[in-house]
Amino acid sequence: MLPTFANPLESLDPRQAAPSTAEGQAAYRLAEGDARWVEALVDCPGAQELYTYQLPPGMAIVPGDILSVPFGGRQLGAIAIRLVAELPASLNTAAIRPVEEVVCRSFFPAGYWDLLQRVAQYYCTPLMQVVRTALPPGLLGRSQRRIRLNRAALPDAPKGFHPAAQQLLDKLQSQKSGDYTWQFLQRQVKGARAGLQELLARGWVESYLEPPAPVRPKLRQAVTLVQPDGADLSPRQREVVEVLKRSGGELWLQDLLQRCQVSSSVVKGLAQKGWVEIQPREVLRAEAGGFGGGVGAEVSAEIGAGPAELTPDQAKALAALTTLQQFQPVLLHGVTGSGKTEVYARAIAPVLARGQSALVLVPEIGLTPQLTDRFRARFGEAVRVYHSALSDGERYDTWRQMLSGDPQIVIGTRSAVFAPLPHLGLIVLDEEHDSTFKQDQPAPCYHARTVAYWRAQQANCPLILGSATPALDTWAARASVPSPAALLTLSLPQRIHARPMPPIEVVDMRRELQQGNRSIFSRSLQAALMELRSQRRQGILFIHRRGHSTFVSCRSCGHVMTCPHCDISLTYHQAQAEGYESLRCHYCGYGQTHPNRCPACESPYLKHFGSGSQRVVQELALELPDLRCLRFDSDTTRAKGSHRALLTRFAQGEADLLVGTQMLTKGIDLPQVTLVGVVAADGLLHLADYRASERAFQMLLQVAGRAGRGREPGRVIVQTYSPEHPVIQAVQEQQYEPFAEQELAHRQSLGYPPYRSLVLLRLSGLDNAAVKHTADLLAVQICQQLPQIDLLGPAPAAIARVDNRYRWQILLKADTFSDAEREMFKALRSHVPTSVSLTIDVDPLNLM
Secondary structure, rough: OOOOOEEEEEEHHHHHOOOOOOHHHHHHHHHOOOOEEEEEEEEOOOOOOOEEEEOOOOOOOOOOEEEEEEOOOOEEEEEEEEEEEEOOOOOHHHHHHHHOOEEEEOOOOOOHHHHHHHHHOOOOOOHHHHHHHHHHOOOOOOEEEEEOOOOOOOOOOOOOOOOHHHHHHHHHHHHOOOOEEEHHHHHHOOOOOOOOOOOHHHOEEEEEEEEOOOOOOOEEEEEEEEEOOOOOOOOOHHHHHHHHHHHHOOHHHHHHHHHOOOOOOHHHHHHHOOOEEEEEEEEOOOOOOOOOOOOOOHHHHHHHHHHOOOOOOHHHHHHHHHHHOEHHHHHEEEEOOOHHHHHHHHHHHHHOOOOOEEEOOOOOHHHHHHHHHHHHHHHHHEEEEEOOOOOHHHHHHHHHHHOOOOOOOOEEEEHHHHOOOOOOEEEEEEOOOOOEOOOOOOOOOEEEEHHHHHHHHOOOOOOEEEEEOOHHHHHHOEEEOOOOEEEEEEEEEEHHHHHHOOOOEEHHHHHHHHHOOOOOOHHHHHHHHHHHHHHOOOEEHHHHHOEEEOOOOOOOOOOEEEEEEEOEEEEEEEEEEOOOEEEEOOOOOEEOOOOOOOOOOOOOOOEEEEEOHHHHHHHHHHHOOOOEEEOOOOOOOOOOOOHHHHHHHHHHHOOOOEEEHHHOOOOOOOOOOEEEEEEOOHHHHHOOOOOOHHHHHHHHHHHHHHOOOOOOOOOEEEEEEOOOOOOHHHHHHOOOOHHHHHHHHHHHOOOOOOOOOOEEEEEEEHHHHHHHHHHHHHHHHHHOOOOOOEEEEEEEEEEEEEEEEEEEEEEEEOOOHHHHHHHHHHHHHHHOOEEEEEEEEEEOOOOO
């Protein structure tokens, strides 16, 4: 039998999507007959007020519906906010235009609109930008103007008119359909506007609006047998009937045609005789990879049943979590390998049993296959995945399934914090310290941890923040007793099965150089790598940069190859399969072939400095040719499903060593890894950012925690030219609390978060003088209106130019920022010229 999916939007009670405010509830009551107009938020830049539209006769709308509405000369997407029975006398009702259509029914659960408004207010962002971030792509769309030939009015040999009109006509006649977008024609024909006016006046062409094409449910033709016996059939038709009988009475049309090797006319003939029905049926688009078979498959049996018993620390933490039936933020502070995932799973089980849902957020798309496989082994088809690597259709279908209200677990990255689960019973942020939970650009610059806190408050459910190296903001908020105002801390100080933490060996690379070792690998690391293959074990090699070399410099004149569009050096890459060398900018994407001579002095002596993941793999091939390596960075994981494929290959033993960048530090669980090597720790230490020490400590301790998670003990080797650095010493001791307390004291003395709040204003534009002038004006205005706020700048950003856009910054510091101050920040946009863009980053994590 073919699967049948109920449309969750059809079965959903409209009041489940009603706003929690009294005003919103009143609007829903209007939906039953009194409303004649609807106020909608239109998806148009600069259109932040609500616009009123007429309800056509027979059209039923509830708040949250996605609409198609006329706006000027365009057809735009809009969201119904509230229904109106009476309009102010000042409005001319005859001039109000009607709603064109309801694109799709309400995509909001209860209270969802309040959450979006809170995000917009706190992060100083226009409401529609928050809506576009929250909804799956494709629901809101913008129409485009098209021009087509009016062949009926076109003479046989048109001539004697404007040259631009002739070019337009030639272009339209060159295509069979005679139809192009106006945007395309403007690029192809100089003076296209004047030419179009002449063609329109003559009636030879037509201008029309192509409505937006939102994502729709995916349909397939299904064939159902309705008359299993009888006569009057051809031999081929009888064969089709027999195949349908053996298949349970239903098959997809394409599958049926392939099995029987017949044309569609045979099946249509059966339908005309009343033997079968051919009907479109929805097919849910699912993430690539499906169930099981991915990373973690080798431990799926253990995860499916759960360990025989929990450790005392796990049992204590779980007992505390299961008693929480209301809002309570919880920090689950557990060392790497302490079994935090098992605690999450056991805490989620009673939530599903109560008919509620759970939301699990992870920092990296590459982690979702592993976590999904492990959760699906236990919870089956109740597990859904939602992140930006899915196609628009997959995200659309998953969103609709979430709206059904069925008990389910949604696993996803930052954007999944907006998952529309109507009955939310638990939220989990795994690796909550990770900076990828914060969006820098485009707006809204929200932090998933903050939004998850608000969602948990709204749903009155617990929020679990899990990490071995919590963010210092989180650590400073901890408490020893449950309280909605403070963070309850639960500890997992030991690894499961009493496995020891791997010892960390720090290698002074200065001494290696003094003793004649010019390799990027220390002698200690080389020996450890050589043992991997002979002992049939696996290892991880971490390097903080991708590519081959950090920069290319001329040894004759010192010239450094830089990006022509950014104030940054180009990174050297080798494409061995294609047989060429290239230089790439990791900020704007610019690339060029590697020159044979210095462009400044024509010297052939170009040298590559620094090491990236590509060079590490190349050096390994030269020094340890028998070692099988896989590279795991953003260059090798661009394709959909590549994260899962690479980690699965490694888990199945196809390689001895996994060489990668920061993605390797984000909670990947590979029990067979016994060695972790850090090639160059120094690249993490010396950055012009007050969070540099915190990030370096977290990253190094997290990657060290990948070793020794299985039965065999682990070992970690950290190479550095600064072994005396406080961060390196703290990592070697593997003690989080002393490091956190020392760093917090330093933050407090300087007046940085979590003791004071920050807002970063980022300005950029093509004209450096215009950007600087705008920054100066905004700084003066802020000082005049908000003299109580500390203002640093304006100043050029650390990288002053990216993609030909000059960048300036203004940093604002205060104990807290009031709602009135946030409104003032939003109002600054009206003083910024169109040639300059302004991004307001509240609680910034990146000041570079």
